Amino acid sequence: MKVLIDQDKCVASGQCVVAAGEVFDQRDEDGVxxxxxxxxxxxxxxxxxxxxxxxxxxxxxVED
Structure with a gap:
């Protein structure tokens, strides 16, 4: 499995961190x-x- 993110699309909702905190985090300054x-x-x-x-x-x- 390979994970790719597009920081330009991110709206800083934090749902990814709630779902998979071991894989995703958010920047302190803007939540991206x-x-x-x-x-x-x-x-x-x-x-x-x-x-x-x-x-x-x-x-x-997500790519398999």
Whole structure:
């Protein structure tokens, strides 16, 4: 699994962090998503896919 983010699309809602805090964080200054783990383990796959689904800006892409 590979995770890609588009920081330009991010609206800083924080839903990704709630769904998969091991993979996503937010910048302190503006709340824009930060990718902590671009290739998370299979154990985190469900959480990462959920984060992509709940992102209101569709700023997260998951590739298998």
């Amino acid at each position: 998503v930060v990718l902590l783990d671009p290739e998370p383990s299979a154990a985190l796959a469900q959480d990462v896919r959920h984060a992509a689904q709940v992102c209101p800006a569709l700023a997260i892409t």
